[in-house]
Amino acid sequence: MTDTLVQFSTVAVYSAMAIYALAFIMFTLDLSRRVAVVAAPAAAEIAAASANGYTTVLEKDAPAEPKAKTPRYLRAAMALTVIAWVLHVGAAVFRGVAAGRVPWANMFEFTLTATAIIIGVFLAVQFWQDLRFIGAFVTGFVLIALGVATVNFYVDVVPLPPSLQSAWLVIHVFVASLGTGFFALGAALSVVQLLQARRAAGKAARLRFLDTLPAADKLENMAYRMIVVGFVFWTFTLIAGAIWANRAWGRYWGWDTKEVWTFIIWTIFAGYIHARATRGWRGSRSAWLAIIGFTAVVFNFTIVNLFFKGLHAYSGL
Amino acid sequence: MSSPQSSDSSRPQGHFDAPETIQQPKLNFVGYLRFFWRQLTSMRTALFLLLLLAIAAIPGSLVPQVSSDPNGVIQYKANNPGIAPILDKLQVFTTYSSVWFSAIYLLLFISLIGCVIPRTKHHFDALRARPPRTPARLQRLEGFTARSATGDAATAVLVARDLLRKQGYRTEVYEDSVSAERGYLRETGNLVFHTALIGVLVTVGIGGGFGYTGQRVVVEGYAMTNTLASYDSFNPGRFFTDAALEPYSIALDTFVPTYEEQNLDALGQPTDFVANVTTTLRGGEPQKATIKVNEPLNIGGTDVFLLGNGYAPVVTVRDPDGNVVFSQPTACLPQDANLRSNCIIKIPDGLAQQVGMIGFFYPTAAPMADGTLISSYPDTINPVLSLFMYTGDLGLDNGQGTNAYALSLDNLTQIVGADSGTPAIQLRPGDKADLPDGLGSIELTSVPRFVSLDIHHDPAQLWVLLFAVLVVAGLVTSLFIPRRRVWVKAAQNDDGTLSLEYAGLARGDDPGLDAAVAEFADRHTDQLGLKVGP
Numbered sequence A: 001m002t003d004t005l006v007q008f009s010t011v012a013v014y015s016a017m018a019i020y021a022l023a024f025i026m027f028t029l030d031l032s033r034r035v036a037v038v039a040a041p042a043a044a045e046i047a048a049a050s051a052n053g054y055t056t057v058l059e060k061d062a063p064a065e066p067k068a069k070t071p072r073y074l075r076a077a078m079a080l081t082v083i084a085w086v087l088h089v090g091a092a093v094f095r096g097v098a099a100g101r102v103p104w105a106n107m108f109e110f111t112l113t114a115t116a117i118i119i120g121v122f123l124a125v126q127f128w129q130d131l132r133f134i135g136a137f138v139t140g141f142v143l144i145a146l147g148v149a150t151v152n153f154y155v156d157v158v159p160l161p162p163s164l165q166s167a168w169l170v171i172h173v174f175v176a177s178l179g180t181g182f183f184a185l186g187a188a189l190s191v192v193q194l195l196q197a198r199r200a201a202g203k204a205a206r207l208r209f210l211d212t213l214p215a216a217d218k219l220e221n222m223a224y225r226m227i228v229v230g231f232v233f234w235t236f237t238l239i240a241g242a243i244w245a246n247r248a249w250g251r252y253w254g255w256d257t258k259e260v261w262t263f264i265i266w267t268i269f270a271g272y273i274h275a276r277a278t279r280g281w282r283g284s285r286s287a288w289l290a291i292i293g294f295t296a297v298v299f300n301f302t303i304v305n306l307f308f309k310g311l312h313a314y315s316g317l
Numbered sequence B: 001m002s003s004p005q006s007s008d009s010s011r012p013q014g015h016f017d018a019p020e021t022i023q024q025p026k027l028n029f030v031g032y033l034r035f036f037w038r039q040l041t042s043m044r045t046a047l048f049l050l051l052l053l054a055i056a057a058i059p060g061s062l063v064p065q066v067s068s069d070p071n072g073v074i075q076y077k078a079n080n081p082g083i084a085p086i087l088d089k090l091q092v093f094t095t096y097s098s099v100w101f102s103a104i105y106l107l108l109f110i111s112l113i114g115c116v117i118p119r120t121k122h123h124f125d126a127l128r129a130r131p132p133r134t135p136a137r138l139q140r141l142e143g144f145t146a147r148s149a150t151g152d153a154a155t156a157v158l159v160a161r162d163l164l165r166k167q168g169y170r171t172e173v174y175e176d177s178v179s180a181e182r183g184y185l186r187e188t189g190n191l192v193f194h195t196a197l198i199g200v201l202v203t204v205g206i207g208g209g210f211g212y213t214g215q216r217v218v219v220e221g222y223a224m225t226n227t228l229a230s231y232d233s234f235n236p237g238r239f240f241t242d243a244a245l246e247p248y249s250i251a252l253d254t255f256v257p258t259y260e261e262q263n264l265d266a267l268g269q270p271t272d273f274v275a276n277v278t279t280t281l282r283g284g285e286p287q288k289a290t291i292k293v294n295e296p297l298n299i300g301g302t303d304v305f306l307l308g309n310g311y312a313p314v315v316t317v318r319d320p321d322g323n324v325v326f327s328q329p330t331a332c333l334p335q336d337a338n339l340r341s342n343c344i345i346k347i348p349d350g351l352a353q354q355v356g357m358i359g360f361f362y363p364t365a366a367p368m369a370d371g372t373l374i375s376s377y378p379d380t381i382n383p384v385l386s387l388f389m390y391t392g393d394l395g396l397d398n399g400q401g402t403n404a405y406a407l408s409l410d411n412l413t414q415i416v417g418a419d420s421g422t423p424a425i426q427l428r429p430g431d432k433a434d435l436p437d438g439l440g441s442i443e444l445t446s447v448p449r450f451v452s453l454d455i456h457h458d459p460a461q462l463w464v465l466l467f468a469v470l471v472v473a474g475l476v477t478s479l480f481i482p483r484r485r486v487w488v489k490a491a492q493n494d495d496g497t498l499s500l501e502y503a504g505l506a507r508g509d510d511p512g513l514d515a516a517v518a519e520f521a522d523r524h525t526d527q528l529g530l531k532v533g534p
């Protein structure tokens, strides 16, 4: 029974990966195709908007997106992403049922579930903010993560060691994944923001698809909104982790390597939020902080888990 | 420029809200101090210190720390003799209590206090102040909407005021306009957040100062008492006194591990640990209780955690006449997941010579091809204790404390095992063997288990939790409650019609402002029953 379910799960993961790959290609095609569609006025508008810098909130957002109907590639990419995501969630659920617990107790399972959450956040956010233009970034990132997880992190279903048998595993790890999802979107938007700022400064002339995307200051606002939500989840993760550590190890904070890195990430993003409110730090500098912060999240999950010694020995490897 | 924002001096220096002229400090002594203080409590310094703190925390994750991994530190020093002394000088092995790390976070918190106090005062003032005058020109503000209507300007303004009040705005009527503001809770949340951070730091400090932690190994059938002498190791806080130790005892009746037996991928992996104990408070009746991983026992103001476990073989040693000279359990340190364990036994008195033993305990012994033993399962299916023995000077008499889990071989001669000519003694429970040189005999009497308990007393724990909850509450309030101003202006035209203008101003991130102003304009004009149009 368990074996069958695990096989279902594996098949679902690989199918999801194949479809994500297609979606990634479609998203990329969409970006490259946008160059052809773009109209001259849009570029002028952006230049005008960014010439003003970010000095005022009174500036109206320039409607940079051409009013044309959704490009075909983009619609296909979104549809594929949704299909892949359903399979992806199915894979996580099968894995969880097979193991008889939540599917995030080792690095393979955590990657599986966290990437599903990243895509889930990406899809959900579309309802109030059109972020499809970072689809290539998001599906590309998730594809790589799933690839590494299935090839390098895979472990068989094993029971939970006593230290992980806690409701806090469910809460702490799930909320951390949610936070990671929002940070990922924030980082993606910040990357586009940096590109956009370069283009506005007359560099990056070859990236003509940027003309179809929102201007740098609009991207900055979007990134900020993502990261702020991520930050709340991360703060909660930090506290939930401390409560759990207090029950499992008898102290709420012991500067264990994993705790250190969770703290570092929290501090970087607190810095990001301050940077946004500090004269001279808006714009590209705070975008870099967002990217550094997300890099630290990925670092915390991969390098710290695998190579740093500490109490959080749950990689299963 | 008299922007509507400039009335707000509650923000720290360098806060991005509105352009602001830089003030030149007067450079006498007090001027310097004031200048320094302003710099320390500026946004830029707060940001700089935050990022510096993030960077300063990194080394401690790369190098083992004395607090969490003392053995790792010793190992690291042995492996890196070149750089270790330098790192030691730089306090990298104690990063989180080092002078430089402490300096950064203390500066940060001084900056924080210097930031929060004036802001709190200003916020109290703002709470009592009237919303600011309506700007002369609303056109350049956010969500600007113009409607025209017929009617009377004063009435339109009063209707707008009532509507705004119903939506939770503080309002003030200025001539033919109403000025409204809401979302003071945003700043309140921000202040609660920052103040609660201070609260967390202070209560963590208090907890560490007045609390204590101690470790103690307890073997099945034995008990520990919560007294200083009873601990194997004890770390008191700075302000600890003996009075903080509430006397109680914990006896370990049985320790019951459960190992995976079905899943071949995880054979022998522990799935549950239960310590069944009997606790006695002073003057109280003995009570049964259990301690599990993730389920500490709460007793006498302390939390008792189950941190480790292993085997403590009871070895009985007799002299040549058959008198028992040693008979007690020895907690053996587990070396791998199948609990192959190292045991150190020291018998300084009673035999013709001092005898030291290094034992290897295998709960389920299995021979390898070359004859050496391994343990293939953590439970006692085929328990074997294999012993090397030494005679000579155990080094216990020089008055220095020695490590019970290590045997210094400097002044000892091996008499059993390895090259000594006598093969290692292997005992199963109940087995007896003679010691060489007519020293006497040895018996493996039984193999009880031990647990290592971690006992914590932290009087400020709940306060830390309370402040942590306030941190989250303040954060959510400050990030998601929009603080906004809204203005409605009515102007009577010469032809008797009414021009209505609506606009808002975001204080901080406020994605919903445009929609909110537009919606308000709709409701207001509806309410007036006026015709809508530009």
Ligand code: HEM
Pocket: A270, A273, A274, A277, B011, B012, B015, B041, B042, B043, B046, B050, B108, B109, B111, B112, B113, B115, B116, B189, B190, B191, B193, B194, B197, B474, B475, B478, B479, B508
């Ligand atoms: C222990 C160090 C600090 C941490 C962890 C921290 C963290 C944060 C966080 C997470 C926020 C966003 C949430 C909110 O608005 O409440 C924030 C906002 C803010 N912090 Fe801090 N802070 C620290 C120190 C300071 C200091 C020293 C100052 C004063 C210079 C300061 C001034 C501010 C201001 C003005 C905001 C509002 C930013 C805005 O307008 O969006 N903080 N801080």
